[in-house]
Amino acid sequence: QQPVQSPQAVILREGEDAVINCSSSKALYSVHWYRQKHGEAPVFLMILLKGGEQKGHDKISASFNEKKQQSSLYLTASQLSYSGTYFCGTDPPQGGSEKLVFGKGTKLTVNP
Amino acid sequence: DTEVTQTPKHLVMGMTNKKSLKCEQHMGHRAMYWYKQKAKKPPELMFVYSYEKLSINESVPSRFSPECPNSSLLNLHLHALQPEDSALYLCASSQSDGTNYGYTFGSGTRLTVV
Numbered sequence: 001q002q003p004v005q006s007p008q009a010v011i012l013r014e015g016e017d018a019v020i021n022c023s024s025s026k027a028l029y030s031v032h033w034y035r036q037k038h039g040e041a042p043v044f045l046m047i048l049l050k051g052g053e054q055k056g057h058d059k060i061s062a063s064f065n066e067k068k069q070q071s072s073l074y075l076t077a078s079q080l081s082y083s084g085t086y087f088c089g090t091d092p093p094q095g096g097s098e099k100l101v102f103g104k105g106t107k108l109t110v111n112p
Numbered sequence: 113d114t115e116v117t118q119t120p121k122h123l124v125m126g127m128t129n130k131k132s133l134k135c136e137q138h139m140g141h142r143a144m145y146w147y148k149q150k151a152k153k154p155p156e157l158m159f160v161y162s163y164e165k166l167s168i169n170e171s172v173p174s175r176f177s178p179e180c181p182n183s184s185l186l187n188l189h190l191h192a193l194q195p196e197d198s199a200l201y202l203c204a205s206s207q208s209d210g211t212n213y214g215y216t217f218g219s220g221t222r223l224t225v226v
Contacts, residue, residue: 044216049212102154102155105153
């Protein structure tokens with residue numbers, strides 16, 4: 001079951017904040033976040049496991065709301081290097097399935 | 113070494129050719145994956161190897177044949193492909209099976225079938 005990401009695209013000026021959402025119609029065990037720049041491989045940002053935790057990495061953080069079956073990625077004081085397509089990846093509720101399914105992605109453009 | 117290395121980076125093959133894609137990692141990861149990615153689309157899972165055994169085959173056509181010779185290597189053998197198989201093929205690895213760990217992706221092989 002593919003997770004749904006929103007928005008599909010967002011354009012920011014350097015220093016602005018953004019939120020990218022990822023939701024599922026089914027219960028989630030874990031949520032992964034990746035960033036892919038044009039012509040490059042996806043790069044792992046963070047993983048959130050069932051338990052509603054929040055994680056941070058520099059000025060990028062994420063939350064996981066198990067009850068709402070959704071996760072949000074927060075980009076604070078965006079930098080030019082944040083540009084790329086962000087994918088969330090989810091797996092079935094039983095976990096441990098090795099089957100990570102990616103959302104369609106959110107294209108983030110940060111302009112000077 | 114924190115990389116997944118894929119070769120070749122680019123491949124053009126005819127519909128009657130046989131070719132192989134290679135993937136290597138030396139991080140001690142025990143799970144390895146093949147994903148297919150079309151332009152402006154998310155990666156789509158093809159195969160999962162866990163501890164060198166095929167654990168997931170996402171109903172991929174038999175013209176794609178995976179192989180895991182050892183814990184560091186993953187191959188994808190290609191035969192009689194169709195033009196619609198043209199895509200970026202990504203290899204990834206993770207520390208163990210399950211989705212408790214992030215995936216490290218290789219830079220991919222851009223395949224064109226003519």
